[in-house]
Amino acid sequence: MYDPNRLAALVAVAEAGSITRAAERLGYTTPALSQQLAKLEREAGTALLVRHHRGARLTGAGELLVARARRVLDEMEQARHELARLTGLSGGTLRLGTFQTAGIQLLPPVLSAFRRAHPDVELTVAHLEPPAGVAAVAAGDVDLALTHSYEPADPVALPASVSVEPVLVEELVLVTAPGHVLADGTARLPLTELAGQPLISMAPDHPARRGVEAVLARAGATPSVLVATPVYALVCALVSAGLGVAVVPEMVARTAVTPVSMRLLEPGDLRRTISVAHRTDESAPAADAFRALLRGAFGRAKQAAG
Incomplete structure (x- = not known):
């Protein structure tokens, strides 16, 4: 079959x-x-x-x-x-929160599948950059929120009423302007090759990335432009213009709207995990059905990639 x-x-x-x-x-x-x-x-x-x-x-x-x-x-x-x-999903509302990358690249196909399966459920989507999505779930403002975490990073405590379920793990990769010296090659690039490279840094006001940027600093990358928060479309545009190199999630690199070159890094232990946050003290049929669709879509991708 x-x-x-x-x-x-x-x-x-x-x-x-x-x-x-x-x-x-x-x-x-x-x-x-x-x-x-x-x-x-x-x-x-x-x-x-x-x-x-x-x-x-x-x-x-x-x-x-x-x-x-x-x-x-x-x-x-x-x-x-x-x-x-038969299970109570012939009406009601599902309130979702998402950050920009997931909202553009991941959420639409799952929402489309949910709408086909449950056309009578009203959908609302709010833009919530992490960790605001987790707080909104805890407060009851949304039913589910897509959020993320980076590795390496210090662990972040969750509200007692909230759990997160990983749905997708992706590597962080190097992006450079096309023709850059580091873009030449298909093998993984050792982090030591970043020594002396001007880095577009996103650490100052983004605690989740500080661990990642500390690794890049130890490798010798030199901050050249500081971006207050990781607006990745802006980061890739600055890279494309030759203002520096950057380390971004692979999904961001592959979907950049400005021309950039991508290179995998060695070792490949810089990662971003995308998760769905939900309340642990209550169950809602619409939220449970949406989480099942997420598990199906991205669980298959992870198994196939592995």
């Missing part, structure tokens, strides 16, 4: 015309989605996609499977909708 998540991935590639664009839509990394598609092809026993320089197209077998997959997925969505009515 075919995994419905892999069928959904094939349908997404058919609609997007590209594995990369489909991965962005689904919240996968491109390698993770490619692995899922490869597993589906092994299950099918035949090629389903032809990769080319502009993207990917379906083979005849792929077209046949996509047509069937759409029917299967439609039936599953209808089943979720009918079950929702």
Whole structure:
């Protein structure tokens, strides 16, 4: 039997015309989605996609499977909708908080799946940069909030009424202007190579990143521009203009709107964990259903990447 998540991935590639664009839509990394598609092809026993320089197209077998997959997925969505009515999800409101990167890159596909499954639930989304989302959950202002933490960092105590559930872990990577001397190469770049490099720093007013920036300082990177908070679109724009290099989450680097080059670092232990914060002292059907969708979407991505 075919995994419905892999069928959904094939349908997404058919609609997007590209594995990369489909991965962005689904919240996968491109390698993770490619692995899922490869597993589906092994299950099918035949090629389903032809990769080319502009993207990917379906083979005849792929077209046949996509047509069937759409029917299967439609039936599953209808089943979720009918079950929702039985479990009290035929109305009400789900209040979400999110920070900018997650709100743009991760939240839309999960919200879209939630809306398809539970069309009668009213959705509200608030922009809450960490740690404000956790505080809003504790205060009851939102039901769930996407938040993040960095490694290395000192542990941060959570309110007693709030728990966080990790949904996605990503490395921090180096971004430079195209053509920069450190952009030349595909191997991981030792941190010692940052010695003397002008660094766009985000540490002054952002406690979560201080541990990361301390590691970069020990490697010899020299702060050149101070950004009060990590507005990553601004950071990448400054990097693109040649004002320095920066260390940002991989998702940020891959989706930068200004041209930058990306390089993995060695060792690869600088990370950002994206989590969903929720209350532990109460249960709400809509919030529980949304968390289940998050686990499904990003749990698959983590397993495939591993």
